[in-house]
Amino acid sequence: MWDVNDLSACPVYTERWLYISNLSKCAFEDGVIERQDFLNELCDIFSDYFVRRVKNEEKLPQLRIYLLFLTQFLRHINNNLILARRLAHMIAMKLRLYKMEYDEQNNTVTKGPEAFTVLTQCSALRPIIHVLTAVLQNIVIDAPAAVIWNKFKVSTTDKLPFILSQLCGSPLDLLPCAIHELPLPSGKESERFVELLKLRTAEIVRRSQAVQDKWSFNQKEQFAFAKLVNGCLDVIGILDSTDVLEPNILPAVTTRIFNFRSENWAEEVLIRIKLMLHWAVTSEREGSHRAIIVTKVIYQQVLNQQSYMFGPFHMQDIILNYFYTEAPTYGSKYYHQEFASLVTLFIELSRFKLFVHDCFVKELIKSGELDYQRPVMEKFKCESKPPDPITSLISAQFEDLTPEEPPKPTGLISYKQEEKDEHVYLNDSMSMNDRILIQMPLRQTEEHRSEANQRALVLYGMDDARENHKAEMKKIAKEVCKIWQKKIYVQFLEGNEAPSWKQSINSQKIVEILARFRSQTYYDQMMICGWCAESFSDMIRDFILGHSLQMPTSEGLDVICGMFESAQYIYGIFELCEAVTPLLPCAEKIIRSLAADVIPGSMSGQLGYVFVAYICRHWHYFLHSDLAPTITNQLYELIERMIRAHEYPMTSWGRTIAAFVYHAKSQLKKSQLSDIKLHGARDDFRHVFNHGSSSYNGGSRYNALFFKDVFEKKLRFFSYHEYKKRLPSFGQLYNRYSFVINSFIAAKNFMRDHDRLSDLATFCGHISAQIPALADEWVAAIKALCCTSVSQHTGYGELLEHIDVNDCSTHYPIATFVMLLAGKYAFSVPRLIAELLNNAFPVIMKREQSSFVSGRYNVIGRSEYDCEPGVCLTLLILAQLSCATDEPFHR
Structure with missing residues (x-):
């Protein structure tokens, strides 16, 4: 065919x-x-x-x-x-x-x-x-x-x-x-x-x-390639599996990574060091402590061999080679996240003098790549110049004609959006040398003054551009400093009067003020942070010296610590804590001399609490920093009188600081990371972890007016006179019962007002620190809200008459209030989690199982869906306790 x-x-x-x-x-x-x-x-x-x-x-x-x-x-x-x-x-x-x-x-x-x-x-x-x-x-x-x-x-x-x-x-x-x-x-x-x-x-x-590219090797090539892969796996395996809190762990890691035999030792050690640097930067690993761990391991090897040379390669050349070949580049998937980690690593490498900025700049000048007569920033002036006014006018005229995107249906929750990285010049196309010069920070100390001046010269030249830029940065810092100088502060008065808390700015306005700061380079951000930290410390010193009766509050300190995090200068938070904490006991003496009607330790407690919160976020980083033992002793001195003196009031802030000091001291000793004596005996902390009797007291008669008038006031600086007068009433069981119910009702009514919720939780934490038996009541009330079927057995069935758990709008304020109480050590978090897991989930699982077996839902009496809101609330509480945030996140 x-x-x-x-x-x-x-x-x-x-x-x-x-x-x-x-x-x-x-x-x-x-x-x-x-x-x-x-x-x-x-x-x-x-x-x-x-x-x-x-x-x-x-x-x-x-x-x-x-x-x-x-x-x-x-x-x-x-x-x-x-x-x-x-x-x-x-x-x-x-x-x-x-x-x-x-x-x-x-x-x-x-x-x-x-x-x-x-x-x-x-x-x-x-x-x-x-x-x-x-x-x-x-x-x-x-x-x-x-x-x-x-x-x-x-x-x-x-x-x-x-x-x-x-x-x-x-x-x-x-x-x-x-x-x-x-x-x-x-x-x-x-x-x-x-x-x-x-x-x-x-x-x-x-x-x-x-x-x-010949993936199929001959026998000799296969052997060499296998050795290279095994070496890489060896380094990654050591770093991933290391428990950084073990005693003398860093010398052991150094020995395991660098003590190997090879004919090409110099080439292999180069690969190992670059792999360590990449482990500290990659988005496939997490933790700010990676930077200090890698830096200290490399520094330990430098000390062991008494040389910065690894074969023919100098350590600074190896770091620069990593920057040129392996560092994150614009366009890669996790560029901004990895570059932020790279900045943290650079700060630590510079701090240990493994990378010397002065030598780097001198080499560039020597090679002719840099010249004082041709400033680097001139190349980027065109890209950063302001928009043409005519173009802006035309755009403004036609802006209203742009069709708006139709509104999306609102769900039960709104996911937390990833913050957009706004650092200027970070997305611009430039050489790695220019990027290092423009972005990488230098610590704002006297030791680096000449390097900072040298950097300013090569970037901006010798004309007015350098001074103009510095003046612009100072202007930004001045606007930020107004937050605690004029917008949010505490005004003390002479005489037996309660201090007044001044707040003339909301969180949205603070975000707008910080917008200009967030859009600067990492170097400029560190410079602004230094000025702001100095302003904050000076304000406390002025109060101590009698030049002023104003004190900054925790909001201002939170802003500064957040700025340090944005600049990736985590070590700067520890330095600020070391500088400010010794001033706080002196400030408390001044407050006592003014006979201010405020709970003792309130001022120093809330500032120390902010430091503790940020340090806990970078726990491993803190423990391996050289400032950890000193800061732990300073924080102990801050709360020593509270935990040792007879009948001295314990605040929720002080209780949390004391718990932190106890754990930090124990871990520093266990890990052998302290070279000084740590203050505080074990018995000093015996009252800190007293969380009641671990047994429920059952129901009592309810007083709807108990502390209701207090919850309607501003609770940040509560009158100490009224506090002492009301505290004895908690000796009665029905008053503790009423206090817990009224606290949850107040939290529900505050809805999404985070400031009111935070102050309410802080005040309840103060009371709980004085009345340990309240811990049982908090756990019983939370259990009743999460598991309605057993609410009568916990003694808090009456709470459900005032809070409708079926209304999902109540879940956020209740869950956030519980999270804030947990942050103030008002109850034992492990015990609460155990109670929820052992009581809320088994009930709903049994009901689902019985419904599945019968093939239908029970229509007589309680519906099978009655337990669902409680389970949703339980999940939200557990999520907030685990993630330490009130915002849901989406991945």
Whole structure:
């Protein structure tokens, strides 16, 4: 049939073809014939009868019949890479022959797409070319491995089977054009299909290049490559598995990483150090402590060998080599997150003098890359200049004409959005040397004054640009300092009067003020942080020296510590704590001398509490810093009188600080990270962790007015006189019962007013610190809210009459209030979690199981869904306790 030139002259073939084709298809599907042999024969027919240069009109009917029959088995051909490769090779060859035939007929050489565009205008060739193209594109999409390039060739001297040549190289190399440029039928999805082909082609090219790059090594290369991989795995495994709180862990890690034998020790140690640096930066690991761990390990090895040289490489050159080759680059997936980690690492490397900024700049000047006469920032002036006023005016006029995006439906919760990195010049295209000069911070100390001046000269030159920039940064710092100087502060008065808490700014306005700070470079942010920290400390000193009766509050300190975090200068928080904490006992003496009607320790307690909160966020970093023992002793001195003096009031702030000091002292001793004596005996902390009797007292009569008037006031600085007068009333069980219920009602009414919730939790924490039995009441009340079916047994069934747990709007204030209470040590968090897990979840799980077994829900009495709000509240409470935030996050 395939040999006949004219099918119309042999009608017997056309009459029998339908029967033969159906019989073959059925036999193939039923397994009557050997499938691989059958498909190989089909490919042989294509090769023997159609892949040769023929006239356009020759055997076109047979080719059409063959292609229609072949396409029925395409799915099976794609499952065999050899068959798919053969077929792709022959189709590419056939298309190539068509193009060559066209060029010969027209005595010209045309581009592939142009030739096929003309050929498809022929009604006889159009369906054939479209089918051939479709089959080849199907192979590329469904079996890309069949067209990947290989380096094999067939010898021309030996007479070998033709099939071998079809398996060499890549079938796509035979095409006269790219596969996505072959003709496609018109349609709406053609563009999307072309994009898919381009993606597949890029994958094929990448995999072909991997073959070209000789992934198949010889024996010697395999051994060297295996040693390299094993070395990398060794370093990563050591760093990942290390418990950084074990005693003398860093010298042990140093020994494990650097004590190895190798013929190429210098090259391998270079790889190991760069891998350590990358471990501290990559987004695939977490923790700010990575920077100080890696830095101290490398520094320990420098001390061990008494040299900064690792073979022929100096440590600074290794760091710069990492910056040039492995550091995060703009456009990578986690660029901003990894660059922030890189800044933290750079600060630690500079602090241990493993990287010397002065030497770096001098080398650049020596090489001619830097010149005082050609400041670096001149290259970026055009990019940072203000917009054209005419353009801005036109944009403003047409801004209202821009259609607004339709509002999206609001869900039960709104996910926390990832903060956008706004550091200027961070996304600009520049060399790594420029990026280091512009972004990387220098500590604002006398030791680095000359380096800071040198940096300013090479960046801004010797004209007014340098001073103008510094003045602009000081202007930003001045605006930030107004937050605690004029907007939020405590005004003390002489005489037996309560201090007044002044607040003339809200959180949104603070965010707006800090917006300019967040848009600066990391270096400029550190410089601004230094000025702001100095302003905060000076304000406390002025109060101590009697120059002022104003004291900054925890809000101002929270702003500064947040600024240090934004600048990635975590060590700066510890330095600020070391500088401010010794001033706080002196400030308390001044407050006592003024006979201020305020709970003793309130002022120093809330400031120390902020430091503790930020230090706990960077716990491992803090413990391995050289300031940890000193700060722990300073914080102990801050709360020593509170935990040791008889009948001295214990505040929630002081109780939390005391718990932190206890754990920090224990861990520093256990890890052998302190070289000084740590203050405080174990018995000093015996009252800090007193959380009641661990037994519920049951229900009592409820007084709806108990402390209701107090909860309506501002609670930040409560009158000490009234506090002492009301405190004895908590000796009565029904008053503790009423206090807890009224506290939750007040929290519910505050809704999403975080400031009121925080002050309420702080005040309740003060009371709980004085009345340990309240811990039982808090746990019982939370359990009643989360598990309504057992609320009567906890004695707090009456609480559900005032708080509707079915109303999801109450979940946020209650869960946030519980989280804030936990942060003030009002109750034992492990005990609360155990109670919730042992009581709330088993009830709902049993109900779901019984409903599943019965196949229906109980319609008599309590509905099966009555327990669901309690479980939702339980989950929200557990999430907030675990994540230490009131905002849900989305990953």
